[in-house]
Amino acid sequence: MQKLCSKFCSLQNFSLLAFFFLVVGNIDILQAQPYSIILGRPTDNSITASVMFDQSAEFYLEYGIQKGDYPFKTNTVSLVKNMPEEIDLVNLMPNLRYYYRMQYRIAGTASFVASPEYNFHTQRSTGNSFTFTIEADEHLYDKKGVKNMYDVTLANQAVDNPDFMLSLGDIFGDDHEPFTITSSELDVLHRNYRPFLGKICHSIPFYVCLGNHEGEMDYYYNMNAPNNLCVWGTQWRKYYFPNPYPNGFYTGNTENEPYGIGNPENYYAWTWGDAMFVVLDVYRDQCDTSAKPGGWAWTLGRPQYNWLKSTLETSTAKFKFVFAHHVRGQGRGGLTNAKFFEWGGYDGTNGTSYNFPNKRPGWEKPIHQLFVDNGVSIFFQGHDHVFAHEVLDNIVYQTLPMAADSTYKIGMLANADAFVSDTLEGTGHLRVNVSSDCAKVDFVRAYLPADTLKGKHQNREIAFSYNVGKCSSTGILTNHKFEKIKLFPNPANDHLMIQSEAEIKITKITLQNALGQNLLSTQNSVLDIQQIPNGIYFIAIESLQGNLIRKIIIQH
Numbered sequence: 168m169q170k171l172c173s174k175f176c177s178l179q180n181f182s183l184l185a186f187f188f189l190v191v192g193n194i195d196i197l198q199a200q201p202y203s204i205i206l207g208r209p210t211d212n213s214i215t216a217s218v219m220f221d222q223s224a225e226f227y228l229e230y231g232i233q234k235g236d237y238p239f240k241t242n243t244v245s246l247v248k249n250m251p252e253e254i255d256l257v258n259l260m261p262n263l264r265y266y267y268r269m270q271y272r273i274a275g276t277a278s279f280v281a282s283p284e285y286n287f288h289t290q291r292s293t294g295n296s297f298t299f300t301i302e303a304d305e306h307l308y309d310k311k312g313v314k315n316m317y318d319v320t321l322a323n324q325a326v327d328n329p330d331f332m333l334s335l336g337d338i339f340g341d342d343h344e345p346f347t348i349t350s351s352e353l354d355v356l357h358r359n360y361r362p363f364l365g366k367i368c369h370s371i372p373f374y375v376c377l378g379n380h381e382g383e384m385d386y387y388y389n390m391n392a393p394n395n396l397c398v399w400g401t402q403w404r405k406y407y408f409p410n411p412y413p414n415g416f417y418t419g420n421t422e423n424e425p426y427g428i429g430n431p432e433n434y435y436a437w438t439w440g441d442a443m444f445v446v447l448d449v450y451r452d453q454c455d456t457s458a459k460p461g462g463w464a465w466t467l468g469r470p471q472y473n474w475l476k477s478t479l480e481t482s483t484a485k486f487k488f489v490f491a492h493h494v495r496g497q498g499r500g501g502l503t504n505a506k507f508f509e510w511g512g513y514d515g516t517n518g519t520s521y522n523f524p525n526k527r528p529g530w531e532k533p534i535h536q537l538f539v540d541n542g543v544s545i546f547f548q549g550h551d552h553v554f555a556h557e558v559l560d561n562i563v564y565q566t567l568p569m570a571a572d573s574t575y576k577i578g579m580l581a582n583a584d585a586f587v588s589d590t591l592e593g594t595g596h597l598r599v600n601v602s603s604d605c606a607k608v609d610f611v612r613a614y615l616p617a618d619t620l621k622g623k624h625q626n627r628e629i630a631f632s633y634n635v636g637k638c639s640s641t642g643i644l645t646n647h648k649f650e651k652i653k654l655f656p657n658p659a660n661d662h663l664m665i666q667s668e669a670e671i672k673i674t675k676i677t678l679q680n681a682l683g684q685n686l687l688s689t690q691n692s693v694l695d696i697q698q699i700p701n702g703i704y705f706i707a708i709e710s711l712q713g714n715l716i717r718k719i720i721i722q723h
């Protein structure tokens with residue numbers, strides 16, 4: 168792609184040790200380092216390192232398969248300050264952890280200096296266990312995202328030692344002023360993100376899944392091209408953050424776009440161990456080019472649909488994980504949207520009309536049905552800023568919490584009523600452990616140190632867990648502790664019973680309406696609802712083991 172010039176602020180990279188001192192000890196003793204390394208596109212025999220310095224410099228990487236032993240090295244690369252260069256490590260062996268360090272010399276200095284040792288893993292073989300992590304909706308460009316909160320979530324992911332991490336979008340932005348934002352401003356937004364990822368992504372390859380606020384949409388794409396948010400955003404995103412493109416290991420978008428974009432690196436798939444990973448872009452191709460198209464106008468586009476169908480149908484992986492910013496692009500919820508339009512095929516009042524053949528002539532089946540017929544295990548989405556776990560046709564629809572919300576409840580307050588089950592407040596990331604027969608998903612909460620002082624919460628507490636695969640005696644959904652809380656009957660008439668097993672210590676039960684207003688509170692296991700009008704409500708359960716919200720219906 169066209170390399171664009173950057174001329175703004177410098178970046179800093181912090182050693183992980185110092186980083187943890189900052190986050191955990193809240194001590195401002197960081198030793199700034201003058202570079203960032205962000206890994207991307209790992210394969211069975213290669214990986215890309217994007218390297219950037221805040222001064223002109225030259226560097227090379229040396230690497231091997233044992234700690235402290237680096238028999239291989241790259242060519243020496245010269246770079247200009249604040250302008251990243253990508254270098255590929257090639258001819259690697261699969262299913263191995265590699266250790267590497269950078270040797271660098273700042274312009275005007277005499278000798279090379281060695282970085283700390285970093286590491287990465289090449290593609291896992293089948294039968295090989297591994298961990299990956301997912302975060303979403305960082306929103307550092309607006310008031311929703313708080314930088315030191317994000318630092319905690321990043322540090323927590325580093326502790327999990329994942330093979331790679333994904334973000335599900337609303338990362339760099341910013342489409343809030345779409346017609347006045349400039350290329351220079353987008354340059355700064357993307358570049359300012361590197362110091363965050365640079366803290367951990369020297370050893371954790373990073374994948375971008377695009378969100379609506381990245382602004383890489385049809386709506387902007389053709390508007391006064393090439394001088395628009397979509398073109399500039401794509402250029403700067405690619406410039407600073409290496410994402411996959413089809414190369415024999417990855418499949419994905421094969422189109423090359425004009426204006427210096429080339430391959431937009433926006434949707435792609437790969438296999439790692441016993442799992443297939445499919446990352447979708449739900450924004451670049453719209454049926455009509457309005458800012459927020461309705462129902463059927465949201466689309467993957469035919470090329471992406473065909474690729475998705477072929478990708479799912481030809482994969483023999485035991486687990487198939489699909490990622491997108493959202494089921495519908497805009498709107499809220501998981502299952503409440505999955506039935507509709509291109510995703511589910513239905514429209515009309517309450518989704519009573521199956522209209523897919525008319526709206527998508529020649530397309531074989533809706534996206535959800537593709538998932539069902541091809542054994543998709545979990546669909547991960549962001550956008551709604553709240554943890555929500557739902558199941559439809561044995562497919563988990565998993566919505567992610569924000570990564571940097573220091574209030575811990577932005578999404579819970581705004582969007583909880585769009586979900587049908589297991590909705591939790593909190594900030595953090597998801598950790599997925601994949602073994603040959605089982606995938607375990609944990610919601611790892613992040614807390615600022617000041618918010619753990621009362622002892623109610625701990626950073627890295629596990630708020631929710633479940634398994635998919637043969638690890639479960641009951642099949643798809645298993646052992647999260649909140650299954651041990653029962654609410655019945657539902658719908659309820661005059662009384663609602665709350666029953667929990669002995670290991671769950673409930674401290675408070677609150678009945679809330681759809682506006683989040685508290686109507687009743689009790690510590691008893693029976694809630695008298697005789698005076699509550701018919702409708703949909705939420706039961707907020709606080710326990711020593713964590714909090715939970717469940718939806719109930721009151722019908723007298």
Ligand SMILES: [Fe+2]
Pocket residue numbers: 304306336337550551552
């Ligand atoms: Fe968002």
